[in-house]
Amino acid sequence: MPQALKKVLSNFELILASTCIIITTSLVMLNVILRYFFKTGLYWSEEVATACFVWSVFIGAAAGYKHKAHVGVDMLVNLCPPNVKKIVIITVDLILLLINGYITYIAVIYLSLSYKKPTPVLGISTAYISSSILVSFALMTIYAIYFLIQDIRANKKGGAAC
Secondary structure, three states, X not given: OOHHHHHHHHOHHHHHHHHHHHHHHHHHHHHHHHHHHHOOOOOOXXXXXXXXXXXXXXXXXXXXXXXXXXXXXXXXXXXXXXXXXXXXXXXXXXXXHHHHHHXXXXXXXXXXXXXXXXXXXXXXXXXXXXXXXXXXXXXHXXXXXXXXXXXXXXXXXXXXXX
């Protein structure tokens, strides 16, 4: 696999979230300029900007989870003996797997209900926007499985699980 493709695939959440935030910012700025200077605006821009912002938030959350960039308080865990620390880390991995998996399940239900509702301006299904929740938490569930396996393997090898 070419190095550039590998880099894109390993960072696709960041690329997608960044693209969505660029679209959001560009549309809002364009609409401000059009309204200020030309006394008109793009009637659909608010809806598209909102949809892109929602996608950037949820996919950005998945990217943060993937790179373990979310804020965590591990002061008490760091004070534990190494054996207890490993158990706590694996327990937290399991809890996060269950939570992310459950939210993925709930997102499927929510998505199945939202496809009938159209957006007010463009009239497209709100499922296009709501699907960001499903994609995000499905990715986080996959990463939670990966982290759990990684920490169990590190525990069996006697290494530090982190």
